[in-house]
Amino acid sequence: MERAPIGVDPGRPNSARVYDYLLGGKDNYEVDRAVAQRMLSIAPDTRTLAWFSRQFLVNAVRLAAKAGVRQFIDLGAGIPTSPNVHEVAREFDTSARVVYVDYDPVVYAHCxxxxxxxxxxxxxSADVRRPDDVLDRLRTEALIDFDEPVAVLLVGVLHFVMDDEHPAELLARFRDAMAPESYLAFTHGSDTSDPQLIERSSADTASTSAQVVYRSPAQMTSFLDGFEIIDPGVVPVQQWLGDDLPATRMVICGGVGRKNSGRHDD
Ligand SMILES: C[S@@+](CC[C@H](N)C(=O)[O-])C[C@H]1O[C@@H](n2cnc3c(N)ncnc32)[C@H](O)[C@@H]1O
Known part of the structure; x- marks a missing residue:
């Protein structure tokens, strides 16, 4: 079965809309709110966590922009939430280029x-599970100059890529296309989350495009193979944001890597 949103299906939960609801947006349906509410009933701090993840995105864009990156690819961009990537990147350079990529036609229309x-x-409108198609279009449509550094952002997306859809391989395709001094940043649901929450969300979203695979911090760290891992490493997003933020029952880890040379094996 092809797990991808086709048109608008108000009868099945959708990851972009569940997340939009958690962030306080209005582009969601009853079925999305029901999934979110069941998560919130087990872990009321999930809404706060969604904002932490969003703040991680903002900080990652700032980190790359401060280092001189002027091109950003936001993979799995989601329904626009301010500040969006271009708003942050353009605080540093008003000509910064941003491509928002999402496979959900509704998200694409909003973006x-x-x-x-x-x-x-x-x-x-593209599917990150087909990295060669995405990269070809970014090149042929001259949206990104891959001879220059780029920041690839995968915030809240990789956990929707199942093991048999080969997340490490898709990341390697992007990594190999990226120039030295490029950045890759991601957040990802952790298997250190509350087991009851994992069970609930898995039951609610099985076989839909909102189905999540929770991975271990070690698995997530391996996604940064070929990159220098930036401190504090692949850790709960709270640790990227400050010392005094509360732990949450759902754990989302964030990581940032910097590519040091044209070769991926150093
Ligand atoms: C939880 S939202 C995160 C949105 C945004 N990145 C953020 O952090 O605020 C996940 C987004 O990833 C998109 N997505 C999931 N799988 C995808 C895929 N294979 N290709 C492209 N987009 C995908 C969904 O449509 C959704 O908009």
Missing amino acids: DALLARWQGVTAM
């Missing part, structure tokens, strides 16, 4: 309508 009115900011 295209709300974000793509600025030159150098583009929405693309």
Whole structure:
């Protein structure tokens, strides 16, 4: 079965809409709110965690922009939530280029309508599980210059890529295309989350596009093979944001890698 959203299906939970609801957005349906509410009933701090993950994204964009990166690929961009990547990147350089990629036609429509009115900011409808297609389009449509550093952002996306869809391989395709001094940042649901929460969300989303695979911190760390891992490493997103943020029952880890040379094996 092809687990990807096709058009609008108000009868099945959808990851972009569940997340939109957790962030306080209005682009969601009853079925999405029901999934989110069941998660919140077990772990009321999941809403806070969604904002922590979003803040991690903002910080990762700042980190790359401060290092001189001027091109950003936001894979699994989601329904626009301010500040969006281009708003943060353009605090540093008003000509920073941003491509928002998502396979959900509704997300694409939102991104295209709300974000793509600025030159150098583009929405693309594509599936990250087909990295060669995404990379080809980024090249042929001249959206990204792969001879220059780029920041690839996968915030809250990789846990929707099942093991048999080969997340490490898809990351390697992006890594190999990236110039030295590029950055890769991700967040990912951790198997150190509350078991009851994992069970609940797995039962609610099985076989839908919102199905999540919770992975271990070690597995997530291996996603940064070929990158220098930036401190504090692959750790709960709270640890990226400050010393005094509370732990949450759902654990989402964040990690950032920097590519040091054109070769991926150093
Ligand atoms: C939880 S939301 C995260 C949104 C945003 N990155 C953020 O952190 O605020 C996950 C997004 O990833 C998208 N997504 C999931 N799997 C994808 C895939 N294989 N290709 C492209 N987008 C995908 C979903 O449609 C959804 O919009």
